[in-house]
Amino acid sequence: MAFTTWTALRTAIKDALADHVAGSACVGEYSISGRSLKYRTYEELIALYEKTWVLEGMESSGSVGIRASYGRHRRFA
Numbered sequence: 001m002a003f004t005t006w007t008a009l010r011t012a013i014k015d016a017l018a019d020h021v022a023g024s025a026c027v028g029e030y031s032i033s034g035r036s037l038k039y040r041t042y043e044e045l046i047a048l049y050e051k052t053w054v055l056e057g058m059e060s061s062g063s064v065g066i067r068a069s070y071g072r073h074r075r076f077a
Helices: 006-022 042-060
Strands: 028-032 035-039
Touching (some): 006 028, 006 042
C-alpha cells in the first residue's frame, strides 16, 4: 500500500495491529515517499510504527541555518 501522509500510515499500522490481535497473519508492506517498509512479525510491526515518527521528523526538520540557539557561552576565569 502507498500512503501520502504519515498519519494515514500510522492509522493503517494500527488497523494491522488490531487485525493481528483478532487472529490474522502479521505480514505486510507499506510504502511512503519512495520508501518501502516491510514487516513479518508483531515486533517488526511495532518497530515500524515507532520508525514512522522518526522518519516524519527527519522530513519535517528545518534547515540547520535557520535554527535558533538560546544558549550562552560560559566564561572561565
